[in-house]
Amino acid sequence: MITETSAVTFRQNLGDMLNQVHYRSDSIVINKDGKPIAALVDARLFARIRRMQVRFDALSERLALGFEDVPQEEGMAEIEAAVKATRRAKR
Template identity: 55%
Template structure:
């Protein structure tokens, strides 16, 4: 049986609670200010839980060894740079679209000489 007991009760009645745990197989959940903070269980249950925890840690360790190493942060930097370039290209495309809307005027002054391909000389 699992039951809850405040920390003060556990402190005052530890011997009695240990007997309940040892001989009846009970478990005690210790509360502090109404929150569950710890548990007292019999040694057989503790050893089973500890073995499960160790096995799980070994499995996680073995899995971590078989996984390829994580890529360095350099890849994140290049992704950020690519995003910035894409945003820059988008702004450039919008600017060029606006320039195409500007009407040509005979009296406009252009200080650059242009070749037959439309490039500045």
């Protein structure tokens, strides 16, 4: 479950919110002036997010290298066509 709270409430209830995240695997979005500024998530989820970020960065780098000699519009058109084809194949 994802809960939203203000920064003030978060600060006042830090211990309870840590327990909520740790024992119930909840996530908490912390808002300041009505805008999300941070999130508290379970350490296992955070580790997974970091691994996904590393894989995403590596994929982005491979794409950039593969398309470095291709004009931007042409490269984007190829990528969009591949995405559409993949989505059609999944249906």
